Amino acid sequence: MNLLDAILLGIIQGITEFLPISSTAHLTLAGKLLGLIDPARPEEWTAFIAIIQLGTVAAVLLYFAKDLLRMTSDLLVDIRKTNGGASRWSSNSRLAGQIVVGTIPVVIIGLVFKKIIEGYLTKESSTIATSMILLALVLLWAEKVGKRNRDQNQSTWKDALLVGLAQAAALIPGSSRSGTTITAGLFLGFRRETAARFSFLLSIPAVLASGLFEMYRIRYEMEHIGLLPTVVATLVSGIVGYASIAFLLRYLKTHSTMLFVYYRIALGIGLWWMVVTKSM
Numbered sequence: 001m002n003l004l005d006a007i008l009l010g011i012i013q014g015i016t017e018f019l020p021i022s023s024t025a026h027l028t029l030a031g032k033l034l035g036l037i038d039p040a041r042p043e044e045w046t047a048f049i050a051i052i053q054l055g056t057v058a059a060v061l062l063y064f065a066k067d068l069l070r071m072t073s074d075l076l077v078d079i080r081k082t083n084g085g086a087s088r089w090s091s092n093s094r095l096a097g098q099i100v101v102g103t104i105p106v107v108i109i110g111l112v113f114k115k116i117i118e119g120y121l122t123k124e125s126s127t128i129a130t131s132m133i134l135l136a137l138v139l140l141w142a143e144k145v146g147k148r149n150r151d152q153n154q155s156t157w158k159d160a161l162l163v164g165l166a167q168a169a170a171l172i173p174g175s176s177r178s179g180t181t182i183t184a185g186l187f188l189g190f191r192r193e194t195a196a197r198f199s200f201l202l203s204i205p206a207v208l209a210s211g212l213f214e215m216y217r218i219r220y221e222m223e224h225i226g227l228l229p230t231v232v233a234t235l236v237s238g239i240v241g242y243a244s245i246a247f248l249l250r251y252l253k254t255h256s257t258m259l260f261v262y263y264r265i266a267l268g269i270g271l272w273w274m275v276v277t278k279s280m
Contacts, residue, residue: 001036006229007236008034010052014240017056018200018248020139020179020260021267024049025128028173029271032125038224048225048233050207050214055238057207060200063245067201071096091153095201101157102164102198103205109168110210126275131174132268136261139183143256146186151194159188167202174268177203182257192252200245 001009012030016023027049031037037045061068074092081088089097166184170177178199185195 001034001225001229003229003232005034005036006232010055010233010236011240013049013052013233013237014056014059014242015244016176017053017203017237017241018178018196018244020135020176020182020257021263022128022132022135022170022174022176022179023053023056025132025174025176028128029125036225041224044224047214048230050210051230052211052233052237053207054211054215055234055236056241057204057211058238059241059245060204063242064201067092095152095155098155098157098160098198099202099205102160102167102202105161105164106168106171106206107209110171110206113171125271127172128174129268129271129275131172132264132271135175135179135183136264136268139179139186139257139264140261142183142186143258143261147189148186148191150189151191152198155190155198159190162188163198163202167206177207179260179264186257192257193249196248196252 009027009030012026013023016026028037028045031045071092074090075096078089078093163181163184166180167177169175170180178196181199181202182192182195185198186192188195190198
């Protein structure tokens with residue numbers, strides 16, 4: 001991988017990580033077109049994706065820094081109060097706890113199906129194409145039936161667990177982490193921007209842990225991709241990712257997700273055409 005490839009992949013990661021169109025799908029397709037994925041070592045590409053996602057995690061941490069500091073501060077205060085006999089938790093403390101609860105499903109499912117996720121089957125264009133179309137239809141359904149009258153202060157532990165289960169479904173390439181979690185939030189009646197905000201915050205523990213683990217696990221085995229391109233792609237993804245977060249949160253205040261539904265269906269059909277004609 002050269003540096004131009006790395007910059008391109010970093011831009012793709014930064015844009016698609018937060019839009020509900022699947023960063024893994026776009027990175028894998030780009031990797032195939034550029035000849036960067038070694039069929040004999042698909043786990044190397046999985047590790048590369050996990051590592052450059054650290055850039056977009058950094059973007060989330062920076063964008064929501066004030067919120068995260070308030071959550072941490074309020075949680076510590078409430079823990080001290082609880083030790084003194086109080087039982088009421090602030091909304092920020094509950095949100096911190098809900099992020100933890102929502103992370104549990106993806107950790108368990110990710111560990112159980114680790115070999116399948118890292119295997120070449122999940123890198124197949126047919127798998128990606130099917131996931132793109134299926135989630136588009138589910139997102140369309142959520143847009144039609146979601147009441148969109150709830151905000152974060154009205155969220156429950158059950159909501160967090162259900163959105164966490166949706167996040168685990170994003171382990172299938174083409175599904176999209178933000179896509180599955182925002183869709184779940186819409187089904188639960190949350191406003192679009194509220195669903196997106198929780199989706200971004202929920203991504204922090206899982207993506208951070210996955211990226212750090214893969215960085216450690218494959219630190220001496222990146223011959224085909226290279227260390228410098230991986231670092232460059234990670235930095236670029238962080239810069240672009242910050243702008244992507246700001247864009248989507250503004251966009252969803254006044255727009256539906258239908259643009260992304262149409263895009264996913266069009267791309268999914270295009271990929272299936274390439275699969276059938278054996279052009280990919």
